[in-house]
Amino acid sequence: MTDHGPTREELPFPDYDHLPITGLAHRIRSLDLAQLRVVIEYEEAHARRVPALQVLQTRASELEAGAEPSGGDPSALAPELSPAPSAGSSVSPATAPGPDIPPTESDEAKPPMRG
Template sequence: MTSDSALPLPDYDELPITELQHRIRSLPDEDLRTLIDYEESHANRTPVLELLRTRQSELAEGAEPSGGDQQADSGKPADTSHGSPVSADSAAQPSGPLRHGVAGQTPGRDRP
């Protein structure tokens, strides 16, 4: 059984099917077989398996893998060193629910 870190696509389990559809174009048949085996033994998602098997059939019929290094980019945004300006001081003050959804009909709204 293959671990998630040994798969040919980084963050495979987190990829939406639309992204996966594009990313598998550069994979050879052996890597597709690895993904199919992994998918069958883990999530076993029918649309994903159909996508992988269709691509495997295309390769068997003579299609060539496209260029590209799938290990280079995970598709996730990089971490930034800037941090977040959000703090407890900038958060909204808690309040009760609106009466009938109208602010004017809710006198005081949890105010002392």
């Protein structure tokens, strides 16, 4: 660790910076107290998000009071994280709609469809 807290590489799961607060409590349940303290130090040294610190410190208190880490892998794929966007676009002249065709007289004479 440095004077500026742990680095991202020292965190127990690699996607911590992109993890929403709503998923944080679930992802830290499998961490032991030492791992959780690394995350707390990282948060305090970097973003200092009050809601994140509250969740982390509450879990640390639970572990200090005798709670056991749950099973699971904190670095496993998280459903709350969307995949990275793919490069490029599927839009091209081949996928464009056909040319606009102006209405004919017979189209104008028809009453509008109601549904």
